[in-house]
Amino acid sequence: MARMKFLLDAERCIECNACVTACKNEHEVPWGINRRRVVTINDGKPGERSISMACMHCTDAPCAAVCPVSCFYTTADAVVLHDKDLCIGCGYCFYACPFGAPQYPRVGNFGSRGKMDKCTYCAGGPQADNIEAEYVQYGSNRLAEGKLPLCAEMCSTKALLAGDGQVIAQIYRERVQKRGYGSGAWGWRTAYRETVAI
Amino acid sequence: MRALVLALVLIVAAPVAGHAQTNPQVSGTPTNPTSMLPPVADELEVIKALQGGRVAGRITIPDQQAANLIQPQGRSWRDFHNVTLAWVGGVAVLGMLGILVLFRLSKGRVPIEGGASGRTIQRFNGLERANHWMVASTFIILALSGLNLTFGRHILLPLVGPEAFTAISQWGKYAHNFLAFPFTLGLVLMLLLWVKDNIPNGRDVKWLAQGGGLIGNAHPDSERFNAGQKGIFWITILGGAAVAVTGYMLVFPFFFTDIAGMQLSHIIHSIVSVLMIAVMLAHIYIGSVGMEGASAAMTTGQVDLNWAKQHHNLWVERELAKGRAAEPPASAKPAGAD
Numbered sequence: 001m002a003r004m005k006f007l008l009d010a011e012r013c014i015e016c017n018a019c020v021t022a023c024k025n026e027h028e029v030p031w032g033i034n035r036r037r038v039v040t041i042n043d044g045k046p047g048e049r050s051i052s053m054a055c056m057h058c059t060d061a062p063c064a065a066v067c068p069v070s071c072f073y074t075t076a077d078a079v080v081l082h083d084k085d086l087c088i089g090c091g092y093c094f095y096a097c098p099f100g101a102p103q104y105p106r107v108g109n110f111g112s113r114g115k116m117d118k119c120t121y122c123a124g125g126p127q128a129d130n131i132e133a134e135y136v137q138y139g140s141n142r143l144a145e146g147k148l149p150l151c152a153e154m155c156s157t158k159a160l161l162a163g164d165g166q167v168i169a170q171i172y173r174e175r176v177q178k179r180g181y182g183s184g185a186w187g188w189r190t191a192y193r194e195t196v197a198i
Numbered sequence: 199m200r201a202l203v204l205a206l207v208l209i210v211a212a213p214v215a216g217h218a219q220t221n222p223q224v225s226g227t228p229t230n231p232t233s234m235l236p237p238v239a240d241e242l243e244v245i246k247a248l249q250g251g252r253v254a255g256r257i258t259i260p261d262q263q264a265a266n267l268i269q270p271q272g273r274s275w276r277d278f279h280n281v282t283l284a285w286v287g288g289v290a291v292l293g294m295l296g297i298l299v300l301f302r303l304s305k306g307r308v309p310i311e312g313g314a315s316g317r318t319i320q321r322f323n324g325l326e327r328a329n330h331w332m333v334a335s336t337f338i339i340l341a342l343s344g345l346n347l348t349f350g351r352h353i354l355l356p357l358v359g360p361e362a363f364t365a366i367s368q369w370g371k372y373a374h375n376f377l378a379f380p381f382t383l384g385l386v387l388m389l390l391l392w393v394k395d396n397i398p399n400g401r402d403v404k405w406l407a408q409g410g411g412l413i414g415n416a417h418p419d420s421e422r423f424n425a426g427q428k429g430i431f432w433i434t435i436l437g438g439a440a441v442a443v444t445g446y447m448l449v450f451p452f453f454f455t456d457i458a459g460m461q462l463s464h465i466i467h468s469i470v471s472v473l474m475i476a477v478m479l480a481h482i483y484i485g486s487v488g489m490e491g492a493s494a495a496m497t498t499g500q501v502d503l504n505w506a507k508q509h510h511n512l513w514v515e516r517e518l519a520k521g522r523a524a525e526p527p528a529s530a531k532p533a534g535a536d
Binding site: 017020032034037038039040041042043051053062065066067068069070071083085086087088089090091092094095096097098099100112113186187190 | 257258260267268272273280347451
Protein backbone atom coordinates (compact mmCIF):
# COMPACT_ATOMS: atom_id res chain seq x y z
CA MET A 1 0.00 0.00 0.00
CA ALA A 2 0.95 3.60 -0.44
CA ARG A 3 2.18 5.78 2.39
CA MET A 4 -0.07 8.80 1.86
CA LYS A 5 1.33 12.23 2.69
CA PHE A 6 0.77 15.91 2.00
CA LEU A 7 3.58 18.07 0.68
CA LEU A 8 3.36 21.85 0.44
CA ASP A 9 5.77 23.61 -1.88
CA ALA A 10 5.84 27.09 -0.33
CA GLU A 11 7.59 28.50 -3.41
CA ARG A 12 4.39 27.90 -5.35
CA CYS A 13 1.61 28.68 -2.89
CA ILE A 14 -0.07 31.97 -3.80
CA GLU A 15 -2.43 32.06 -0.81
CA CYS A 16 -5.54 31.81 -2.94
CA ASN A 17 -7.27 29.75 -0.21
CA ALA A 18 -8.99 27.59 -2.83
CA CYS A 19 -7.88 24.46 -0.97
CA VAL A 20 -9.66 25.77 2.15
CA THR A 21 -12.82 26.52 0.21
CA ALA A 22 -12.79 23.28 -1.73
CA CYS A 23 -12.39 21.28 1.45
CA LYS A 24 -15.25 23.04 3.17
CA ASN A 25 -17.48 22.56 0.17
CA GLU A 26 -16.59 18.97 -0.58
CA HIS A 27 -17.22 17.78 2.96
CA GLU A 28 -19.86 20.33 3.95
CA VAL A 29 -17.75 21.25 6.94
CA PRO A 30 -19.79 23.29 9.41
CA TRP A 31 -19.30 27.00 10.07
CA GLY A 32 -16.33 27.71 12.32
CA ILE A 33 -14.52 24.50 11.47
CA ASN A 34 -11.52 24.57 9.14
CA ARG A 35 -9.96 21.28 8.28
CA ARG A 36 -7.41 23.13 6.14
CA ARG A 37 -6.05 26.64 6.43
CA VAL A 38 -3.43 28.83 4.81
CA VAL A 39 -0.92 30.58 7.08
CA THR A 40 1.30 33.34 5.72
CA ILE A 41 4.60 33.89 7.48
CA ASN A 42 6.89 36.88 7.09
CA ASP A 43 3.78 38.62 5.80
CA GLY A 44 4.61 41.71 3.76
CA LYS A 45 8.34 41.20 4.18
CA PRO A 46 11.01 39.68 1.96
CA GLY A 47 10.93 35.92 2.35
CA GLU A 48 7.13 35.83 2.67
CA ARG A 49 5.75 32.34 2.25
CA SER A 50 2.26 30.92 2.48
CA ILE A 51 1.72 27.40 3.71
CA SER A 52 -1.47 25.43 3.39
CA MET A 53 -1.77 23.24 6.46
CA ALA A 54 -4.09 20.49 7.58
CA CYS A 55 -3.69 17.21 9.42
CA MET A 56 -0.39 15.77 8.15
CA HIS A 57 -1.35 12.16 8.96
CA CYS A 58 1.75 11.75 11.08
CA THR A 59 3.85 8.70 11.59
CA ASP A 60 3.43 7.87 15.30
CA ALA A 61 0.57 10.37 15.51
CA PRO A 62 0.56 12.44 18.74
CA CYS A 63 -3.25 12.71 18.70
CA ALA A 64 -3.60 8.94 18.80
CA ALA A 65 -0.97 8.70 21.53
CA VAL A 66 -2.78 11.03 23.94
CA CYS A 67 -6.44 10.20 23.16
CA PRO A 68 -8.07 9.08 26.44
CA VAL A 69 -10.62 6.93 24.63
CA SER A 70 -8.29 5.58 21.90
CA CYS A 71 -10.59 6.68 19.08
CA PHE A 72 -7.84 7.08 16.44
CA TYR A 73 -6.74 4.48 13.96
CA THR A 74 -4.36 4.42 11.00
CA THR A 75 -5.53 2.98 7.69
CA ALA A 76 -3.51 0.72 5.41
CA ASP A 77 -2.64 3.86 3.43
CA ALA A 78 -1.18 5.39 6.60
CA VAL A 79 -4.04 7.89 6.85
CA VAL A 80 -4.80 8.86 10.46
CA LEU A 81 -8.58 8.74 11.06
CA HIS A 82 -10.79 8.79 14.12
CA ASP A 83 -14.15 7.42 15.19
CA LYS A 84 -16.52 10.24 16.12
CA ASP A 85 -18.83 7.81 17.87
CA LEU A 86 -16.05 7.21 20.39
CA CYS A 87 -14.66 10.76 20.65
CA ILE A 88 -15.68 12.60 23.84
CA GLY A 89 -14.41 16.04 22.78
CA CYS A 90 -11.83 16.39 25.56
CA GLY A 91 -9.48 18.51 23.41
CA TYR A 92 -6.31 16.59 24.27
CA CYS A 93 -5.48 15.91 20.61
CA PHE A 94 -5.37 19.67 19.99
CA TYR A 95 -2.83 20.13 22.81
CA ALA A 96 -0.61 17.41 21.38
CA CYS A 97 -0.99 18.11 17.66
CA PRO A 98 1.96 20.10 16.29
CA PHE A 99 -0.15 21.43 13.41
CA GLY A 100 -3.31 22.55 15.17
CA ALA A 101 -5.33 20.18 13.01
CA PRO A 102 -8.12 19.03 15.35
CA GLN A 103 -11.22 21.23 15.31
CA TYR A 104 -14.19 21.20 17.65
CA PRO A 105 -17.72 22.40 17.05
CA ARG A 106 -18.95 24.54 19.93
CA VAL A 107 -21.82 22.69 21.48
CA GLY A 108 -23.23 22.33 24.95
CA ASN A 109 -22.25 24.02 28.14
CA PHE A 110 -19.48 26.63 28.55
CA GLY A 111 -16.89 26.44 25.80
CA SER A 112 -17.15 22.70 25.84
CA ARG A 113 -16.26 20.92 22.68
CA GLY A 114 -18.29 18.65 20.54
CA LYS A 115 -16.81 15.68 18.76
CA MET A 116 -13.50 16.47 17.10
CA ASP A 117 -13.36 17.06 13.37
CA LYS A 118 -10.25 17.06 11.24
CA CYS A 119 -8.92 16.38 7.76
CA THR A 120 -9.68 12.80 6.75
CA TYR A 121 -7.40 12.89 3.70
CA CYS A 122 -10.74 12.61 1.89
CA ALA A 123 -10.91 9.07 3.26
CA GLY A 124 -14.11 9.23 5.34
CA GLY A 125 -14.47 7.35 8.59
CA PRO A 126 -14.85 3.88 10.02
CA GLN A 127 -18.21 3.13 8.37
CA ALA A 128 -18.69 1.42 5.01
CA ASP A 129 -17.34 3.55 2.16
CA ASN A 130 -19.52 6.36 0.86
CA ILE A 131 -22.71 5.66 2.75
CA GLU A 132 -24.88 8.51 4.00
CA ALA A 133 -23.82 8.08 7.63
CA GLU A 134 -20.16 8.37 6.68
CA TYR A 135 -20.80 11.48 4.61
CA VAL A 136 -22.70 13.23 7.40
CA GLN A 137 -20.01 12.58 9.97
CA TYR A 138 -16.80 12.78 7.96
CA GLY A 139 -17.58 14.09 4.48
CA SER A 140 -16.96 12.39 1.19
CA ASN A 141 -14.64 9.43 0.78
CA ARG A 142 -12.71 10.21 -2.40
CA LEU A 143 -9.93 7.78 -1.62
CA ALA A 144 -12.39 4.89 -1.83
CA GLU A 145 -13.30 6.13 -5.34
CA GLY A 146 -9.66 6.09 -6.35
CA LYS A 147 -9.30 9.87 -6.14
CA LEU A 148 -6.81 11.90 -4.15
CA PRO A 149 -7.74 14.66 -1.66
CA LEU A 150 -9.60 17.49 -3.40
CA CYS A 151 -7.49 20.30 -1.92
CA ALA A 152 -4.39 19.01 -3.67
CA GLU A 153 -6.21 17.88 -6.80
CA MET A 154 -7.60 21.32 -7.55
CA CYS A 155 -4.59 23.39 -6.41
CA SER A 156 -4.04 25.75 -9.35
CA THR A 157 -0.30 26.12 -8.88
CA LYS A 158 0.18 22.53 -7.72
CA ALA A 159 1.81 23.86 -4.59
CA LEU A 160 -0.10 21.33 -2.53
CA LEU A 161 0.69 17.74 -3.42
CA ALA A 162 -1.04 14.68 -2.06
CA GLY A 163 -0.28 11.05 -2.74
CA ASP A 164 2.24 8.39 -1.96
CA GLY A 165 5.11 9.98 -0.03
CA GLN A 166 7.81 8.73 -2.37
CA VAL A 167 6.00 9.91 -5.51
CA ILE A 168 5.29 13.43 -4.28
CA ALA A 169 8.78 13.73 -2.79
CA GLN A 170 10.20 12.87 -6.22
CA ILE A 171 8.04 15.52 -7.91
CA TYR A 172 9.22 18.08 -5.38
CA ARG A 173 12.84 16.97 -5.74
CA GLU A 174 12.72 17.50 -9.49
CA ARG A 175 11.21 20.94 -9.05
CA VAL A 176 13.91 22.01 -6.62
CA GLN A 177 16.63 20.70 -8.90
CA LYS A 178 15.16 22.47 -11.87
CA ARG A 179 14.68 25.87 -10.26
CA GLY A 180 17.69 25.65 -8.00
CA TYR A 181 16.03 26.34 -4.67
CA GLY A 182 13.24 25.20 -2.45
CA SER A 183 11.86 26.05 0.91
CA GLY A 184 11.54 22.52 2.15
CA ALA A 185 8.70 20.15 2.67
CA TRP A 186 6.71 21.93 5.33
CA GLY A 187 6.08 19.95 8.49
CA TRP A 188 7.71 16.78 7.22
CA ARG A 189 10.34 16.77 9.90
CA THR A 190 7.68 17.11 12.56
CA ALA A 191 5.14 14.73 11.03
CA TYR A 192 7.25 12.03 9.43
CA ARG A 193 10.64 12.50 11.15
CA GLU A 194 12.26 12.91 7.75
CA THR A 195 12.56 15.48 5.04
CA VAL A 196 12.94 15.41 1.29
CA ALA A 197 16.59 14.85 0.47
CA ILE A 198 17.47 16.78 -2.66
CA MET B 199 15.55 14.41 26.40
CA ARG B 200 14.62 17.71 24.82
CA ALA B 201 18.28 18.56 24.19
CA LEU B 202 18.67 15.18 22.52
CA VAL B 203 15.72 15.78 20.21
CA LEU B 204 17.00 19.22 19.30
CA ALA B 205 20.48 17.87 18.62
CA LEU B 206 18.94 15.24 16.36
CA VAL B 207 16.92 17.87 14.52
CA LEU B 208 20.09 19.89 14.07
CA ILE B 209 22.02 16.96 12.66
CA VAL B 210 19.25 15.88 10.31
CA ALA B 211 17.96 19.27 9.30
CA ALA B 212 20.93 21.55 8.99
CA PRO B 213 22.66 19.97 5.97
CA VAL B 214 19.37 19.46 4.16
CA ALA B 215 18.30 23.07 4.55
CA GLY B 216 21.71 24.12 3.34
CA HIS B 217 21.46 21.91 0.26
CA ALA B 218 18.07 23.11 -0.79
CA GLN B 219 19.23 26.67 -0.71
CA THR B 220 22.69 26.78 -2.14
CA ASN B 221 23.80 23.62 -3.88
CA PRO B 222 24.99 24.84 -7.27
CA GLN B 223 26.05 21.41 -8.58
CA VAL B 224 22.52 20.12 -8.45
CA SER B 225 20.73 23.12 -9.84
CA GLY B 226 23.16 24.23 -12.52
CA THR B 227 21.52 27.65 -12.32
CA PRO B 228 23.14 30.75 -10.85
CA THR B 229 23.41 30.46 -7.11
CA ASN B 230 21.05 32.55 -5.06
CA PRO B 231 22.74 34.93 -2.67
CA THR B 232 20.87 33.33 0.22
CA SER B 233 23.06 34.83 2.89
CA MET B 234 21.67 38.24 1.93
CA LEU B 235 18.02 37.23 2.28
CA PRO B 236 15.97 37.15 5.46
CA PRO B 237 15.20 33.66 6.68
CA VAL B 238 12.83 31.93 4.32
CA ALA B 239 10.04 29.70 5.40
CA ASP B 240 11.78 26.39 5.87
CA GLU B 241 14.75 27.89 7.67
CA LEU B 242 12.30 29.52 10.00
CA GLU B 243 10.88 26.13 10.81
CA VAL B 244 14.31 24.76 11.61
CA ILE B 245 15.31 27.78 13.67
CA LYS B 246 12.09 27.70 15.64
CA ALA B 247 12.39 23.96 16.14
CA LEU B 248 15.89 24.45 17.53
CA GLN B 249 14.65 27.16 19.84
CA GLY B 250 11.61 25.08 20.73
CA GLY B 251 9.40 27.89 19.51
CA ARG B 252 6.17 28.08 17.61
CA VAL B 253 5.97 29.02 13.95
CA ALA B 254 3.10 31.43 13.50
CA GLY B 255 1.92 33.77 10.78
CA ARG B 256 -1.11 35.61 9.54
CA ILE B 257 -4.42 33.96 8.76
CA THR B 258 -7.57 35.17 7.03
CA ILE B 259 -10.11 33.00 8.85
CA PRO B 260 -11.67 34.23 12.11
CA ASP B 261 -10.08 31.55 14.31
CA GLN B 262 -6.81 33.20 15.30
CA GLN B 263 -5.64 30.01 17.03
CA ALA B 264 -5.19 28.68 13.50
CA ALA B 265 -2.44 31.23 12.82
CA ASN B 266 -0.09 28.89 14.68
CA LEU B 267 1.44 26.78 11.96
CA ILE B 268 3.62 24.44 14.00
CA GLN B 269 3.85 24.13 17.78
CA PRO B 270 6.61 21.67 18.74
CA GLN B 271 5.59 21.97 22.41
CA GLY B 272 2.85 19.49 21.64
CA ARG B 273 5.52 16.82 21.78
CA SER B 274 6.58 17.83 25.30
CA TRP B 275 2.95 17.86 26.38
CA ARG B 276 2.49 14.40 24.92
CA ASP B 277 5.52 13.18 26.90
CA PHE B 278 4.09 14.76 30.02
CA HIS B 279 0.64 13.25 29.54
CA ASN B 280 1.72 9.77 28.54
CA VAL B 281 4.85 9.31 30.64
CA THR B 282 5.33 11.82 33.46
CA LEU B 283 1.69 12.08 34.54
CA ALA B 284 1.09 8.35 34.25
CA TRP B 285 4.09 7.62 36.47
CA VAL B 286 3.53 10.36 39.02
CA GLY B 287 -0.18 9.56 39.24
CA GLY B 288 0.35 5.82 39.35
CA VAL B 289 3.07 5.94 41.98
CA ALA B 290 1.23 8.52 44.12
CA VAL B 291 -2.13 6.75 44.15
CA LEU B 292 -0.99 3.13 44.27
CA GLY B 293 1.91 4.00 46.56
CA MET B 294 -0.42 5.65 49.04
CA LEU B 295 -2.82 2.72 48.92
CA GLY B 296 0.11 0.38 49.57
CA ILE B 297 1.36 2.45 52.49
CA LEU B 298 -2.13 2.51 54.02
CA VAL B 299 -2.53 -1.26 53.71
CA LEU B 300 0.88 -1.80 55.35
CA PHE B 301 -0.03 0.69 58.03
CA ARG B 302 -3.28 -1.03 58.82
CA LEU B 303 -1.58 -4.44 58.92
CA SER B 304 1.29 -3.31 61.14
CA LYS B 305 -0.36 -0.85 63.51
CA GLY B 306 -3.99 -1.84 63.29
CA ARG B 307 -6.84 0.48 64.11
CA VAL B 308 -6.08 3.37 66.44
CA PRO B 309 -8.38 2.65 69.43
CA ILE B 310 -10.12 5.07 71.79
CA GLU B 311 -8.01 4.92 74.94
CA GLY B 312 -10.09 3.58 77.79
CA GLY B 313 -12.96 2.77 75.40
CA ALA B 314 -15.99 4.79 74.45
CA SER B 315 -17.41 6.80 77.33
CA GLY B 316 -20.98 6.84 76.06
CA ARG B 317 -21.04 10.61 76.40
CA THR B 318 -20.58 12.71 73.31
CA ILE B 319 -19.59 16.23 72.41
CA GLN B 320 -20.53 18.12 69.27
CA ARG B 321 -17.54 18.46 66.97
CA PHE B 322 -19.05 19.67 63.68
CA ASN B 323 -22.40 21.33 63.19
CA GLY B 324 -24.83 20.65 60.36
CA LEU B 325 -23.45 23.31 58.04
CA GLU B 326 -19.88 22.12 58.50
CA ARG B 327 -20.85 18.53 57.83
CA ALA B 328 -23.05 19.33 54.82
CA ASN B 329 -20.27 21.40 53.30
CA HIS B 330 -17.69 18.73 54.01
CA TRP B 331 -19.77 16.15 52.20
CA MET B 332 -20.47 18.45 49.28
CA VAL B 333 -16.73 18.90 48.81
CA ALA B 334 -16.01 15.23 49.49
CA SER B 335 -18.64 13.79 47.16
CA THR B 336 -17.79 16.12 44.28
CA PHE B 337 -14.08 15.50 44.89
CA ILE B 338 -14.55 11.74 44.57
CA ILE B 339 -16.45 12.06 41.28
CA LEU B 340 -13.97 14.64 39.96
CA ALA B 341 -11.09 12.39 40.98
CA LEU B 342 -12.52 9.24 39.40
CA SER B 343 -13.50 10.97 36.15
CA GLY B 344 -10.08 12.65 36.05
CA LEU B 345 -8.15 9.45 36.69
CA ASN B 346 -10.26 7.84 33.97
CA LEU B 347 -8.87 10.28 31.41
CA THR B 348 -5.31 9.18 32.12
CA PHE B 349 -5.65 5.53 33.14
CA GLY B 350 -9.06 4.48 31.84
CA ARG B 351 -7.88 3.50 28.39
CA HIS B 352 -5.37 1.08 29.91
CA ILE B 353 -7.54 -0.32 32.69
CA LEU B 354 -11.24 0.14 31.97
CA LEU B 355 -11.33 0.20 28.16
CA PRO B 356 -10.14 -3.42 27.72
CA LEU B 357 -12.72 -4.55 30.28
CA VAL B 358 -15.88 -2.83 29.04
CA GLY B 359 -15.18 -2.26 25.35
CA PRO B 360 -14.93 0.98 23.35
CA GLU B 361 -18.63 1.98 23.22
CA ALA B 362 -19.30 1.53 26.92
CA PHE B 363 -16.00 3.19 27.77
CA THR B 364 -16.87 6.20 25.64
CA ALA B 365 -20.28 6.46 27.35
CA ILE B 366 -18.61 6.35 30.77
CA SER B 367 -15.97 8.90 29.77
CA GLN B 368 -18.51 11.21 28.17
CA TRP B 369 -20.63 11.26 31.34
CA GLY B 370 -17.44 11.63 33.31
CA LYS B 371 -16.56 14.70 31.29
CA TYR B 372 -19.98 16.30 31.87
CA ALA B 373 -19.81 15.48 35.57
CA HIS B 374 -16.28 16.86 35.77
CA ASN B 375 -17.31 20.11 34.09
CA PHE B 376 -20.45 20.72 36.15
CA LEU B 377 -19.32 19.46 39.56
CA ALA B 378 -16.35 21.82 39.39
CA PHE B 379 -18.73 24.57 40.50
CA PRO B 380 -20.13 23.05 43.73
CA PHE B 381 -16.62 21.83 44.52
CA THR B 382 -15.24 25.35 44.29
CA LEU B 383 -18.14 26.78 46.26
CA GLY B 384 -17.51 24.18 48.95
CA LEU B 385 -13.84 25.14 49.13
CA VAL B 386 -14.73 28.77 49.68
CA LEU B 387 -17.20 27.86 52.45
CA MET B 388 -14.66 25.50 53.97
CA LEU B 389 -12.11 28.28 54.09
CA LEU B 390 -14.58 30.63 55.78
CA LEU B 391 -15.79 28.03 58.29
CA TRP B 392 -12.47 26.56 59.39
CA VAL B 393 -9.67 28.98 58.68
CA LYS B 394 -9.76 30.44 62.22
CA ASP B 395 -8.97 27.03 63.72
CA ASN B 396 -6.30 26.22 61.14
CA ILE B 397 -3.76 29.02 61.54
CA PRO B 398 -0.41 27.28 62.13
CA ASN B 399 1.24 28.08 65.47
CA GLY B 400 3.98 26.87 67.80
CA ARG B 401 1.83 24.06 69.15
CA ASP B 402 1.88 22.43 65.73
CA VAL B 403 5.68 22.26 65.76
CA LYS B 404 5.56 20.61 69.18
CA TRP B 405 2.85 18.24 67.99
CA LEU B 406 4.95 17.17 65.03
CA ALA B 407 8.14 16.91 67.12
CA GLN B 408 6.43 14.64 69.65
CA GLY B 409 5.11 12.42 66.90
CA GLY B 410 1.41 12.98 67.17
CA GLY B 411 -1.21 11.47 64.98
CA LEU B 412 -0.69 8.36 62.92
CA ILE B 413 3.04 7.89 63.24
CA GLY B 414 3.81 8.09 66.94
CA ASN B 415 1.89 6.88 69.96
CA ALA B 416 2.13 10.09 71.91
CA HIS B 417 -0.80 12.46 72.32
CA PRO B 418 0.62 15.93 72.35
CA ASP B 419 -1.63 18.81 73.31
CA SER B 420 -3.98 19.71 70.51
CA GLU B 421 -6.55 22.36 69.88
CA ARG B 422 -9.60 21.83 67.64
CA PHE B 423 -7.32 20.75 64.77
CA ASN B 424 -3.88 19.22 65.15
CA ALA B 425 -0.95 19.84 62.81
CA GLY B 426 -1.86 16.91 60.58
CA GLN B 427 -5.41 18.15 60.16
CA LYS B 428 -4.19 21.66 59.50
CA GLY B 429 -1.98 20.17 56.80
CA ILE B 430 -4.99 18.47 55.21
CA PHE B 431 -6.93 21.73 55.43
CA TRP B 432 -4.26 23.79 53.68
CA ILE B 433 -3.59 21.11 51.09
CA THR B 434 -7.31 21.11 50.32
CA ILE B 435 -7.58 24.89 50.18
CA LEU B 436 -4.35 25.71 48.32
CA GLY B 437 -4.31 22.59 46.12
CA GLY B 438 -8.02 23.03 45.51
CA ALA B 439 -7.46 26.65 44.50
CA ALA B 440 -4.71 25.66 42.04
CA VAL B 441 -6.90 22.90 40.60
CA ALA B 442 -9.92 25.19 40.39
CA VAL B 443 -8.11 28.05 38.65
CA THR B 444 -6.42 25.79 36.11
CA GLY B 445 -9.63 23.81 35.76
CA TYR B 446 -11.61 26.88 34.75
CA MET B 447 -8.92 27.66 32.19
CA LEU B 448 -9.51 24.20 30.75
CA VAL B 449 -13.29 24.25 30.88
CA PHE B 450 -13.40 27.52 28.97
CA PRO B 451 -10.87 26.55 26.30
CA PHE B 452 -8.78 29.40 24.88
CA PHE B 453 -10.99 31.98 26.55
CA PHE B 454 -8.27 33.17 28.93
CA THR B 455 -5.11 31.88 27.33
CA ASP B 456 -3.41 30.39 24.25
CA ILE B 457 -2.19 26.89 23.45
CA ALA B 458 0.88 27.17 25.70
CA GLY B 459 -1.32 28.34 28.56
CA MET B 460 -3.75 25.48 27.97
CA GLN B 461 -0.93 22.95 28.09
CA LEU B 462 0.50 24.50 31.25
CA SER B 463 -2.95 24.59 32.86
CA HIS B 464 -3.40 20.91 32.14
CA ILE B 465 0.03 20.08 33.57
CA ILE B 466 -0.60 21.94 36.83
CA HIS B 467 -4.20 20.70 37.06
CA SER B 468 -3.33 17.05 36.61
CA ILE B 469 -0.20 16.90 38.78
CA VAL B 470 -1.79 18.75 41.71
CA SER B 471 -4.89 16.58 41.33
CA VAL B 472 -3.13 13.23 41.53
CA LEU B 473 -1.13 14.40 44.55
CA MET B 474 -4.34 15.59 46.22
CA ILE B 475 -5.98 12.25 45.49
CA ALA B 476 -3.09 10.50 47.25
CA VAL B 477 -3.39 12.80 50.28
CA MET B 478 -7.17 12.37 50.40
CA LEU B 479 -6.81 8.60 50.41
CA ALA B 480 -4.87 8.96 53.66
CA HIS B 481 -7.51 11.39 54.96
CA ILE B 482 -10.29 8.93 54.12
CA TYR B 483 -8.35 6.11 55.78
CA ILE B 484 -7.79 7.88 59.08
CA GLY B 485 -11.34 9.19 59.11
CA SER B 486 -12.91 5.78 58.62
CA VAL B 487 -11.25 2.38 59.12
CA GLY B 488 -7.98 3.77 60.47
CA MET B 489 -9.23 5.21 63.73
CA GLU B 490 -11.93 4.18 66.12
CA GLY B 491 -14.47 6.93 66.76
CA ALA B 492 -13.25 9.33 64.08
CA SER B 493 -16.00 8.91 61.51
CA ALA B 494 -18.68 10.06 63.96
CA ALA B 495 -17.31 13.59 63.70
CA MET B 496 -18.51 13.89 60.14
CA THR B 497 -21.57 11.65 60.26
CA THR B 498 -23.56 12.52 63.38
CA GLY B 499 -21.27 15.37 64.32
CA GLN B 500 -21.12 13.97 67.87
CA VAL B 501 -17.83 12.45 68.94
CA ASP B 502 -17.20 10.39 72.04
CA LEU B 503 -15.82 12.45 74.86
CA ASN B 504 -12.93 10.07 75.45
CA TRP B 505 -11.97 10.27 71.77
CA ALA B 506 -12.08 14.03 71.91
CA LYS B 507 -9.96 14.17 75.07
CA GLN B 508 -7.45 11.79 73.55
CA HIS B 509 -6.98 13.73 70.32
CA HIS B 510 -8.08 17.30 71.01
CA ASN B 511 -7.65 17.83 74.74
CA LEU B 512 -7.32 21.62 74.66
CA TRP B 513 -10.38 21.97 72.47
CA VAL B 514 -12.44 19.77 74.83
CA GLU B 515 -11.36 21.78 77.83
CA ARG B 516 -12.37 24.96 76.10
CA GLU B 517 -15.71 23.56 74.99
CA LEU B 518 -16.51 22.18 78.44
CA ALA B 519 -15.49 25.41 80.03
CA LYS B 520 -17.89 27.19 77.76
CA GLY B 521 -20.57 24.91 79.10
CA ARG B 522 -21.49 23.69 75.67
CA ALA B 523 -20.97 20.00 76.24
CA ALA B 524 -23.62 17.93 74.53
CA GLU B 525 -26.62 16.67 76.45
CA PRO B 526 -26.09 13.26 78.00
CA PRO B 527 -28.02 10.45 76.30
CA ALA B 528 -31.59 9.86 77.45
CA SER B 529 -30.59 6.61 79.13
CA ALA B 530 -28.21 8.42 81.47
CA LYS B 531 -29.92 9.37 84.70
CA PRO B 532 -29.00 12.39 86.69
CA ALA B 533 -27.29 11.67 89.97
CA GLY B 534 -29.74 11.19 92.83
CA ALA B 535 -32.76 10.84 90.58
CA ASP B 536 -33.60 7.33 91.80
